[in-house]
Amino acid sequence: MSSGVVERTRRARPPGVHRRRPDRGRRLVSGVATALLSRLAGLVVPIVLVPVTLPYFGNDLYGLWMAVAALAGMAAFADLGLGSGLMTKLAPCYAHGDTVQARRYISSAYLTLSGLALTLTGLLWIFAGAVPWSALFNVSGQVSPEQTRMIALICLTAFALNVPLSLIARVQYAYQQVGRSNVWQTAGSLAALGAVLGVVWADLSPLLVVALSVAAPLLVNLLNTLWFFGRQEPRIRPTPRAVQAHAAVELTRLSGLFFLLTVVISFATNADTLIIAHALGLSAVAGYVVPAKLLSQLGQLVVLVNVPLWPANGEALAQGQVDWVRRTTRRMTVVSVLAAGVPAAVLVAFGEWLFAAWLPVPMGGDRWLLAGLGVWWLLQSALSPRFMVQNAGGVLVPQLVGWGAFLVVSVLGKWYAADRIAVAAVPWVGAVGYALTVVPAALYGYRRALRPHRGPVIERRVVQDCAR
Incomplete structure (x- = not known):
């Protein structure tokens, strides 16, 4: 009887499972390594651009640019959650080699979002004159x-x-091409850097700086x-022919939750700049956004x-490998905390000297502000691997x-803190609120x-014991 159970279990396994199991860890390591290189490039770009663009724009114009960018960040929900839902749905397709169903999901997502993008762009330009941008x-x-109007239109159109x-x-992440995806994203960051430096060197319009900074990543994605x-x-x-109603409905149902x-995360994490702008004015935004951006x-x-964990966990869960997850x-939690904690501690210790040497415009280096931002990101870093499991x-x-x-x-807390206490209290309020609300829900x-x-894991262990 036990041999029959073992034989049925072998037939039920998806093709290629034995070949892919040992590869998942290597793919994850490769994805993490290229992510580090990509983020290093992403870190260099603002380090180079802030001291160049801040005096070129001035505090008010630079603060406006960052406020518009924050508004675009808050509109990250414009993809209707289809990007996240697509990655979750594609991971099992990749695990089982199902290209037909994968093409249906991908076609549905692209058709929906392409129509949405064109509609949003048209409405934006039609009603731009009626929006009180100032x-x-x-x-x-x-x-x-x-x-004000042109910077808003440029940034929001590109978005x-x-x-x-x-x-x-x-799609690349779901198909375990994390390294290639990171290389392309790095190319977008470097292209934006080169374009902005060229415009500033030629002493052209600040509007052209904004346009090129948002157009370069768009072109690289294309x-x-x-x-x-x-x-x-x-x-x-x-392709339009690959769109299937059932697949579209299935994808949309999951994407609706995403x-x-x-929507909630975008507003919650991008509200600081707008709160400070209204509570204290645009001049205070620059003093907050520079260390916050860093x-x-x-x-x-x-x-x-941690994002490569998302499809990797999806593949592992589809195969019932809970122990691997x-x-x-646990390992990625340690890596994440160290990756955020060590640099944050260095910045808190030497931030005042760094900003004085780095920026031509005095910014100060409030250690309470830097420490609050560090704690805020440390908390998010500790929970990020667990969110990837839930997403998968x-x-x-x-x-x-x-x-x-x-x-x-x-x-509510940040508005009160900015108005009644100081800008430095804003990230501390966020960190305390996060610990009280998001942390228990994440666990x-x-x-x-x-x-x-x-269940499947326990069943496989019983089968293995019977086989022995």
Whole structure:
């Protein structure tokens, strides 16, 4: 009887499982290594650009640029969660070699987001004259209404057009091409750096600086998309004929939860700049956004390092390898905390000297502000691997509850802190709110994501014991 059970178990295993199991760890290491190199390039770009563009723009115009960028960041939900839902759905397709279903998901996502991008761009330009841009960003003094309107239109248009083009990174991650995706993203950052330095050196309009900085990554995503679907994976190339109603509905159902979660997280994590702009004015934004931007590179590094866990966990969960998921999550938690904590501690200790030597415009170096930003990113780094498990398993409700509570608590607390205490109190309020709301929800969601996959693991162990 035991031999029959073993034989049926062997037949049930997806083709290629034995070949891919030992490769997953190597792919993950490769993805983490290239993510580090990509983020290093992403870190160099703002380090070079801030001291160049800040005096070139002036505090008010630079603060406006960063405020518009924050608004675009808050609109990250414009992809309706289809990017996240697509990566979750593609991981099992890749694990089982199902190119037909993968092409259906990809075609549905591209068709939906391409139509959405064109619609958003058209509406933006049609109604641009009716939007009170200056009031929206609390602009006064040296920045004209025309400059405000054009910077907003340039940034938001590039963002809208990049919504479907940025799907390529999700597809590459799901198909375990993390290294190639990171190389393309690095090329986008370096292209933007070269273009901006060229415009500043030629002493051209600041509006051209803004335009080139947002257009370069968009162009790189377009080239990456054409190369991937044209040369590397033509079998899953999106076409209108491949769109299937059932696949589209299935993808949309999962993406709807990702959409709600992305809306909440986007507002919760990008509200600081707008809160400070309205509470204290645009001149205070520059003093906050420069150290926040520098430390955010550490946070983005941790996120970028952990994103390869998403499809890897999806593949592992599809094969019932819960032990691998647990072990890898623990290891990546340690890596994430060290990656964010060590540089943050150095910046807190030497930040005042660094800003004085780095920036031609005095910024100060409030250690309480730097420490608060460091703690904020350290908390997010510690939970990032557990979020990747929940995303892979499609367990989003606990995250939605935690982030929703954080949004309410943090916005009210940060507004009070900026107005009544000091700018340095803003990240501390965020860190305390995060610990009280998001952390418990994340720990519960992680356990819930693993629960449905425990049975298959126990069953395989019994089968192995019987085989012995």
